[in-house]
Amino acid sequence: MGTIRSQFSDDFINDVFLVVTGTVSASQLPTGTAWMIRFKADPDNSDDFFIGNENSQPYKLAPGDDTGWNSASNLNRFWYSATSGGADYLLVWYKY
Secondary structure (H helix, E strand, O other): OOOOHHHOOOOOOOEEEEEEEOOOOOEEOOOOEOOEEEEEEOOOOOOOEEEEOOOOOOEEEOOOOEOOOEEOOEHHHOEEEEOOHHHOEEEEEEEO
16 A cells, blocks of 8 residues: 555655744745645744735734645745734745
8 A cells, every 4th residue: 555655646855844833023934845845833823924025015814824725936936924023933844
């Protein structure tokens, strides 16, 4: 039967997990090649996270919300901010 990874056709070579701390002003994710990316707001956050680009973060993640998988060429295409600043966390999972 093989491993779970071998049972899926996407079979990405690497899975990488990051935890970023919120900031009131928009902050850019680090540079890194990515094919697929997923965001999840920590369920214990006290407020919302926002994801988008440098000028606008229109996608709101309430505590515990998950974006599901999205295609991306590089992590640095995404910017994030948090209403409560450094008290909250955003979990980032990407595959390349």
